[in-house]
Amino acid sequence: MVLTSCSYIPLEIPLALGIPAKRAFFEAPLASCEACLPRDFCPYAKAFIRQHSPEDVLAIAGSCDAMRRVYDVLRHFGYAREVYFVDVPRTSSSDAVTFYAGILREFARYLIRVRDDMHTCSSVCSPGYATDIRDPLFRDHLLATARSLNSLRMELARMFKLLGDGCVSGREAVDVALRVNEILAGETAGEEHKGQLVPGEEAFRACQAIIESVVFRAGGSGRTSEGCENGKALEESQDECDEAHVGDKQFRSAGSATGRKCPGTGVLRRRARVGVSATCLLEPMLVESLEEAGLSVVFIDSCLPFRMFNFSVPGLGTCDSSSNRSDEDARGNADVFSSLALGYLRKPPCPRVFAGYARIEHLKRLVASSGAQGLVYFAPKFCDLAYYDFAELKQALGETGNLPMILIEGEYGSGRAGQTLTRAIAFKEMLEGRSSFGEIG
Amino acid sequence: MLLRQKWAYAAASAALPFLSRLGWKEYQVAAVRCFMQDFAEAYLGRKPCIFTSAFVPTELVYGLGAVPFLPEAAGGLAASFGLAEASLSACESLWYSPDLCSFHRSGLGAFALGLAPKPSAVIVSSHLCDGGKRTLFDISRRANCPFYILDVPYVYSDGAARWLAGQIESVARALVREVPGTSLRNMTRAIENSNDALAEYQSVCRLRRNVPAPWRGSEALNYVVLFLWSWGSPWLPAFYRCLRNHLQAVVGAKKFPVPEERCRLLWLNLRPYYETRVFRYLEDECQASVAFEEYSFPYWPRFDAQDPFMSLARKMMSNFGWGPATQRLAAIDRMVDEYRASGVIQFAQRGCRQSNGAAAILSDVLRRKGIPFLNLDGDGVDARNASEAQTLTRLGAFLELLERKKGG
Ligand code: SF4
Ligand code: SF4
Numbered sequence: 001m002v003l004t005s006c007s008y009i010p011l012e013i014p015l016a017l018g019i020p021a022k023r024a025f026f027e028a029p030l031a032s033c034e035a036c037l038p039r040d041f042c043p044y045a046k047a048f049i050r051q052h053s054p055e056d057v058l059a060i061a062g063s064c065d066a067m068r069r070v071y072d073v074l075r076h077f078g079y080a081r082e083v084y085f086v087d088v089p090r091t092s093s094s095d096a097v098t099f100y101a102g103i104l105r106e107f108a109r110y111l112i113r114v115r116d117d118m119h120t121c122s123s124v125c126s127p128g129y130a131t132d133i134r135d136p137l138f139r140d141h142l143l144a145t146a147r148s149l150n151s152l153r154m155e156l157a158r159m160f161k162l163l164g165d166g167c168v169s170g171r172e173a174v175d176v177a178l179r180v181n182e183i184l185a186g187e188t189a190g191e192e193h194k195g196q197l198v199p200g201e202e203a204f205r206a207c208q209a210i211i212e213s214v215v216f217r218a219g220g221s222g223r224t225s226e227g228c229e230n231g232k233a234l235e236e237s238q239d240e241c242d243e244a245h246v247g248d249k250q251f252r253s254a255g256s257a258t259g260r261k262c263p264g265t266g267v268l269r270r271r272a273r274v275g276v277s278a279t280c281l282l283e284p285m286l287v288e289s290l291e292e293a294g295l296s297v298v299f300i301d302s303c304l305p306f307r308m309f310n311f312s313v314p315g316l317g318t319c320d321s322s323s324n325r326s327d328e329d330a331r332g333n334a335d336v337f338s339s340l341a342l343g344y345l346r347k348p349p350c351p352r353v354f355a356g357y358a359r360i361e362h363l364k365r366l367v368a369s370s371g372a373q374g375l376v377y378f379a380p381k382f383c384d385l386a387y388y389d390f391a392e393l394k395q396a397l398g399e400t401g402n403l404p405m406i407l408i409e410g411e412y413g414s415g416r417a418g419q420t421l422t423r424a425i426a427f428k429e430m431l432e433g434r435s436s437f438g439e440i441g
Numbered sequence: 442m443l444l445r446q447k448w449a450y451a452a453a454s455a456a457l458p459f460l461s462r463l464g465w466k467e468y469q470v471a472a473v474r475c476f477m478q479d480f481a482e483a484y485l486g487r488k489p490c491i492f493t494s495a496f497v498p499t500e501l502v503y504g505l506g507a508v509p510f511l512p513e514a515a516g517g518l519a520a521s522f523g524l525a526e527a528s529l530s531a532c533e534s535l536w537y538s539p540d541l542c543s544f545h546r547s548g549l550g551a552f553a554l555g556l557a558p559k560p561s562a563v564i565v566s567s568h569l570c571d572g573g574k575r576t577l578f579d580i581s582r583r584a585n586c587p588f589y590i591l592d593v594p595y596v597y598s599d600g601a602a603r604w605l606a607g608q609i610e611s612v613a614r615a616l617v618r619e620v621p622g623t624s625l626r627n628m629t630r631a632i633e634n635s636n637d638a639l640a641e642y643q644s645v646c647r648l649r650r651n652v653p654a655p656w657r658g659s660e661a662l663n664y665v666v667l668f669l670w671s672w673g674s675p676w677l678p679a680f681y682r683c684l685r686n687h688l689q690a691v692v693g694a695k696k697f698p699v700p701e702e703r704c705r706l707l708w709l710n711l712r713p714y715y716e717t718r719v720f721r722y723l724e725d726e727c728q729a730s731v732a733f734e735e736y737s738f739p740y741w742p743r744f745d746a747q748d749p750f751m752s753l754a755r756k757m758m759s760n761f762g763w764g765p766a767t768q769r770l771a772a773i774d775r776m777v778d779e780y781r782a783s784g785v786i787q788f789a790q791r792g793c794r795q796s797n798g799a800a801a802i803l804s805d806v807l808r809r810k811g812i813p814f815l816n817l818d819g820d821g822v823d824a825r826n827a828s829e830a831q832t833l834t835r836l837g838a839f840l841e842l843l844e845r846k847k848g849g
Contacts, residue, residue, distance in 0.1 A: 035801060036801045037798060037801065038789070038794075038797045038798065038800060040540065040791075040792070040794075040797075041794060041798065062595050064571050064794075065570050065571050065793075065794035065795035065798065066794050066798065068595075068795065068798070069766070069794065069795065069798025069799060070798075071765070072765060072766035072767075072798070072799060072802055073798070073801065073802065075765075076766070076802045076805070077801075077802075077805075085595065085596070085765070087594055087595040087596060089592050089594075090567045090574075090590065090592050091590060091592045095604055095607060095608070096592060096604075098604075099594065099600070099601065099604050102600060352571075354567070354574060354578075354590045354592070356578065356588065379538075382540060382794075384540075384541055384542075384571050384572060384792070384794065385571055385575075387537065387538035387540060387541050388537070388541070388571070388572070388575035388576075389575075390536060390538075391535060391536040391537045391538075391575075391579070392575070392578075392579065394536040395535065395536065395579075398536075
């Protein structure tokens with residue numbers, strides 16, 4: 001299993017090699033790791049410091065100072081058998097894209113070596129996968145996987161849009177993203193999804209079915225059955241929808257968890273509308289608390305869930321590629337690694353990437369398109385990138401843009417803390433007060 | 442403000458000769474003269490002033506005919522002139538968290554208070570840490586001047602070095618277009634100045650291996666600001682020549698600052714730059730000398746004046762603080778051997794994740810080498826985050842440990 005530490009590491013590559021892969025997310029409570037990392041390190045970085053399974057490959061991105069030291073600590077103290085550093089650039093010029101494409105090729109070669117070593121000692125995946133990145137079979141798998149993920153991201157983008165329309169709750173959106181992440185890793189989609197010949201085809205259909213069910217229930221235009229290979233998948237997901245297995249812990253998706261009818265288009269809309277921004281949201285609880293406090297969360301600009309999925313890898317098309325380029329054309333010239341590097345480096349910028357004003361402009365567009373009346377900024381405690389990001393956004397959106405903003409710092413589990421709920425209620429009352437005086441839209 | 446007054450520099454230059462009579466050493470007077478010259482050019486606008494983050498090679502700036510200004514390093518200077526608290530609260534009023542590294546906050550705050558010169562441009566690099574880039578981006582917005590980032594690959598390869606060299610060259614050419622008064626005419630001169638200074642400095646480093654140490658580590662840690670700020674300047678070779686002569690004289694006359702050295706320390710990261718008893722306690726009361734400091738280690742190869750941009754790229758990528766921690770450990774291991782350190786102290790600057798994050802690994806590796814290690818929490822700029830009593834207690838206990846170990 002490949003566990004990635006950052007949304008800038010393409011899952012397409014391990015999946016195309018038949019290796020289950022997912023973005024690593026964790027849940028409280030976490031074991032202390034103060035023997036290895038200082039107390040003032042972000043909770044997400046500290047969560048990596050644990051004994052990982054011998055079959056896990058940790059792909060650590062140089063996202064920040066903290067993650068660079070996590071890489072060192074995991075290797076030095078032997079917390080994982082395989083730890084790989086993915087040198088994600090901070091910029092996205094064409095030279096940076098070329099450089100990153102080279103980094104991704106190396107990453108693929110490394111994964112082949114590790115997979116074949118592990119395969120000799122355990123059945124990590126079925127033998128039907130390429131053993132060299134120049135192998136046309138690998139190219140086909142990578143292209144197919146990239147297009148499947150492009151399709152999945154399109155579906156998720158539709159769901160995220162319903163969040164903006166107030167028809168899907170923020171908690172549901174995070175739940176779906178977490179479940180898609182787990183299904184891609186073949187964790188909860190059942191054994192048979194592991195190591196399919198065409199990478200995770202069933203896993204992708206299971207993900208689409210889950211997204212469809214949320215979109216369908218929220219009154220969004222449900223895709224006709226050809227969108228999911230067979231109608232059965234949609235029904236199957238209907239039952240799964242009420243009980244979601246995430247990792248080894250089972251929790252119920254928001255719709256049924258709070259016993260309320262899946263929100264119709266009006267219920268969330270009349271509430272004060274807030275966007276959430278963060279480096280890493282850590283877990284869904286903060287969003288749940290905001291909604292419990294009576295706020296309507298209309299976007300979640302965090303690598304959990306938006307920034308993992310709200311982009312597309314250009315030039316490769318989607319599952320039903322007839323809609324844009326013929327197979328031969330897509331197969332013929334697009335160098336898939338360059339497309340991946342381009343798509344990932346130029347996706348909506350997170351606070352780590354150095355995109356000058358682009359991030360501020362991106363947040364302005366999110367606020368304008370969603371009609372958010374305020375912004376809740378979540379900073380994982382001791383996340384420097386979040387502290388810098390908040391200061392920049394507060395100056396650009398808060399002071400100049402007159403957008404009410406609050407900063408909530410937290411650790412794992414603090415999303416449910418009483419103090420978070422109290423602050424959320426206070427923020428809601430302030431927003432409602434200001435909108436009744438016509439101060440904010 | 443004094444630094445913006447022409448007469449102030451004239452008066453200071455006139456006063457310089459008196460410093461020697463007051464007992465200042467020649468290299469100390471040379472350092473003041475050099476900084477005064479650069480500050481005059483920056484504050485009086487005689488040359489374009491380019492702000493950089495700490496590990497952008499300043500040869501690039503001098504090579505463009507400009508003068509550098511490093512807000513992070515200036516943050517340390519602000520602390521030594523008692524201006525830290527004002528600059529830190531100015532930064533916090535701009536919504537920056539007090540959990541961030543105070544060198545960055547103080548640099549930005551000092552700029553917001555108008556204590557810094559006016560930048561013609563800002564160049565940051567993605568190394569060594571996350572902080573510098575963001576504060577300097579904020580400064581470039583406030584000053585409405587061009588902003589450039591050098592994206593430094595994490596692991597050396599020829600391809601990676603070529604990419605970085607290409608970035609450096611395009612930033613240099615863009616600056617020549619955008620900032621009046623800059624040109625590439627001075628680049629070869631700056632590279633040669635740097636090579637000359639490096640040769641002199643390597644002699645200084647060899648002299649500092651002497652036992653006892655010929656130079657107070659506490660003072661050497663003050664000159665780290667010069668080590669970050671002045672490579673490529675016309676006056677750095679002469680400064681290091683002065684320092685070399687001084688150390689040679691000390692060794693010759695056997696007039697060592699800590700004559701009865703009971704132990705030799707390697708100091709990692711920076712130091713408190715405000716008034717503190719820490720080094721008087723170490724060097725005078727306990728006869729423990731700081732033999733060398735991590736941030737004074739000359740880690741880069743000589744430059745090739747015919748290939749300046751690749752040389753600058755190699756300098757950036759050979760920084761042992763950038764890349765897997767194994768590189769930093771190897772450099773520290775070499776310093777421990779070369780300066781015969783019996784103990785290593787890391788000044789754990791609050792909020793410095795990139796350095797503090799390696800403390801457990803450092804402790805483990807040094808323990809196996811038989812070298813005691815102390816991770817000493819502190820804050821180099823914000824005295825409010827430091828407890829001197831606790832620091833002295835921990836230092837005392839550590840020195841006792843070294844004594845016991847020496848006793849066998
Ligand atoms: S916030 Fe950005 S750098 Fe940090 S983990 Fe998420 S995507 Fe990666
Ligand atoms: S949350 Fe912040 S500090 Fe933690 S890994 Fe992500 S960017 Fe780094």
